[in-house]
Amino acid sequence: MDNPFVITGRYVSAEYFCDREKETAELVSNIENWRNTVLISLRRMGKSGLISHVYAQERIKKNYETFFIDIYDTTSLEDFVLLFSKEISSRLQPKGMKFFEKFVSIVNSLKVSLGTDMATGFPTADISLGEIVNPVKTLEQLFAFLEASEKPCIVAIDEFQQIADYRDGKKNIVTLRTLVQSCRKTGFIFAGSNRRMMSRLFNNPSEPFFMSCTPIHLEPIAKARYSEFVRKHFEADAKMISEECVEYVYDTFEGHTWFMQYVFNRMFELTDKDSPATVASADEAVSHIIDLFAPSFQELFVRRSERQRALLIAVAKSRKVESPTSAVFISKYRLQSASAVQGAMKPLLDDETISFLDGCYFISNRFFSLWLARRY
């Protein structure tokens, strides 16, 4: 049997996807009622998975053309347009040459070399960055192409906060906003992990996307639902796991999806059919994982300034902290001063090494946090 605890980020099927019934229904309803969505959560909580899960629903598959681009690695509007063009053209492949010809005629600002894949017989389109001379114009044409589609289209843009870091960030955002607004039959999902950035883009009255989307905040999966999911998959392979053990892992990682999945992936592999998984075996799995990552954590850590390192250790040791500039916290961890903490915190928050949620600061990567707390 395959390991049912998927950790690659690739969505496999509903069977390996836990819960999210409410969020799935909400997102489907947003799509069907032409509300654009902004989907926000910590990284690795399950945004991308949720979008794939929604796209896999029968009624969405049947009635819409769905597109997904993750713009995390893009640094300019040209990059963005390239990725978007490639996503659209790759989705057209199985539909045949007729669609490609339509694409080439509407998106005529792009020089596309059409060909045929020898192995599959599918048409291919070769698009390279150098051909994107006028990204705004190409973007307009891509939107026009989607609008001309027979079935309505849904476009998910993952890691959307990245767009604010492009050269001319603000101008690009305005352009995109105008295009999005002019769509009659194309829906959008903007997903992002950087809470501060996303709330700036979407909740700040001076930002073009202000209040333009219906928000969905992805919280941890409920403990009972996740526990049921884990036990079901162990039992399906005649393996035993105590509820106490599942809850222990859930609490250790505060329900943060990927980290729990990672631990259960390992535990599923290591558990014998005749000896049930226990809290002790969970601890063993966690230690093993932390050891595996130790060299990269070490490298991440030494690249930080001395003040940032001290703050990282202090936050990791307290797991969660409400007021890192308080006198109690500063003296407990022998940090220099409130202003030193503030100065060290800013870059750590900016690059999401530390997250701030529900009034608390904590280290975003839960394995890194455990490693720090144990090592220092």
Ligand SMILES: Nc1ncnc2c1ncn2[C@@H]1O[C@H](COP(=O)(O)OP(=O)(O)O)[C@@H](O)[C@H]1O
């Ligand atoms: N509902 C779920 N059930 C099971 N695994 C999930 C679920 N949601 C996310 N995951 C797993 O957690 C990891 C992180 O999810 P992902 O969607 O990539 O997070 P995000 O996009 O928020 O950073 C992935 O490995 C994914 O397989």
Ligand SMILES: [Mg+2]
């Ligand atoms: Mg993601």
